């Protein structure tokens with residue numbers, strides 16, 4: 183939009199740019215800057231409008247973007263233009279993601295190149311490499327306590343090895359996703375070090391206080407993220423003789439976005455990684471970006487404004503790059519990280535569907551889809567040009583963040599039901615074969631989350647221990663069933679690296695003093711490549727899981743109705759064990775697919791009559807696109823085998 187105040191300022195800034203910048207070919211950049219500048223300016227006014235140096239800060243921001251645009255490699259600029267033309271490219275069903283720790287999966291970036299065939303064997307084509315940046319040894323929170331945002335951890339590789347990997351990935355049509363940890367830095371980051379030495383400029387990058395007065399005020403309303411191993415939200419820094427805000431671990435210092443220098447630095451860093459080949463940037467812990475006394479310091483309006491600014495600046499400079507919001511918050515809050523707009527994602531194009539993830543684990547435990555159905559209905563429709571990242575396990579814990587009201591509607595008492603789920607997954611119930619661990623136990627509230635590998639939580643560990651063939655079959659089916667949902671639900675499925683071969687809990691972390699207190703390490707194993715080889719041996723669990731997932735991905739890619747265009751209808755069926763939804767393309771009802779999942783350990787009947795009245799099952803027989811099996815629809819019901827799913831073309 184054209185608006186006088188911002189555009190006259192933009193003119194002044196462009197005129198004042200250094201000559202060598204002005205001489206570059208900025209045609210596409212300037213068009214996009216013109217289009218986005220009113221928004222950028224308005225957001226900047228909202229956040230920093232009362233500062234005396236407002237104009238200088240705006241100048242610095244534009245200059246930062248311009249420099250990064252000039253440095254953007256030409257092949258990436260060409261890709262930007264191609265993606266602009268094909269703007270819905272990421273909503274396609276042809277994408278399937280895979281998340282891994284580089285060191286655990288392949289040793290280093292070079293080693294990873296040697297394993298790309300494994301990803302291609304599985305069929306995934308979006309690779310999220312979890313943080314690879316320089317972190318202090320030990321106090322790294324698995325890479326999320328960054329010491330240097332522009333340097334790759336030396337044991338993992340270098341900018342050169344990343345460039346070579348990124349080129350290789352592009353040739354294979356695999357997208358690269360990298361993390362930028364925007365909420366905090368390590369206490370060994372250069373900014374923190376300077377702050378510790380007393381430099382006021384850098385103390386202003388963080389939340390630093392002489393005494394407990396203000397920290398205590400914050401604490402009144404701030405929850406604890408890691409109550410067990412990092413209680414409280416402030417840490418006394420002996421060197422600086424001051425309190426510093428540390429919402430996560432005591433060595434992770436929260437950045438202060440009230441300071442525009444911080445925002446501009448972080449935008450520069452985001453653009454730096456965009457220029458180093460990231461197709462997608464995962465923005466870590468975005469819900470925490472703005473702190474306000476009296477609030478939980480999560481999901482504040484300003485956090486959204488910051489993300490909008492980051493997006494606007496990235497659209498101007500590297501518009502082909504997508505953002506993932508890592509905001510593991512209440513269902514109603516998560517969706518806001520797409521940005522509140524009619525069509526376009528104004529903040530992040532993708533967001534972790536933590537609600538679906540937690541609901542799926544609830545369905546496994548109860549063997550019913552009652553809460554799953556209620557919970558899904560409470561998630562508002564996503565924006566047209568945004569998509570979910572659907573996952574079952576990731577490197578973090580499982581938080582039971584369902585809506586209390588939905589739990590009640592499903593017929594349970596919220597506190598009791600959460601207790602049941604935690605007991606179920608941490609081996610405290612005789613009716614459960616899951617073997618997980620509690621994470622983040624909060625002594626004050628009694629709340630806890632769950633850690634454990636997908637296979638162990640799904641009962642495979644217990645089954646193998648007891649050499650119980652029936653239980654092995656059950657847990658394998660559970661693993662496939664869960665994946666069938668994330669493949670068909672709408673959004674990009676994201677498989678966690680060790681799950682495609684049914685890796686069990688890894689308790690070796692308990693021998694490491696630095697990891698011992700963080701049970702999330704139980705599901706961050708070293709990839710066992712001997713075990714992975716078994717994927718090629720029929721009859722093994724590895725083969726069943728891997729080939730099942732491989733087939734699902736291949737079939738998914740062939741089903742246009744699985745692309746993500748808000749083209750899903752949840753269907754209420756009377757049987758509480760069944761989760762049923764249809765996927766469709768509005769202009770072609772022939773392509774409609776009915777997804778039916780049975781979470782029970784017994785076969786369950788799907789009432790065909792009800793579905794016939796809704797327009798399904800009009801022909802005498804239908805086909806399951808996954809197995810290729812055909813079924814007669816002449817009977818009144820279709821029996822869904824235990825822990826199974828169908829993708830029925832109807």
Ligand code: GLC
Nearest residue numbers: 323324326430466467508578
């Ligand atoms: C994100 C990461 C998690 C980390 C936290 C703090 O939630 O996924 O692993 O502990 O941020 O950086």
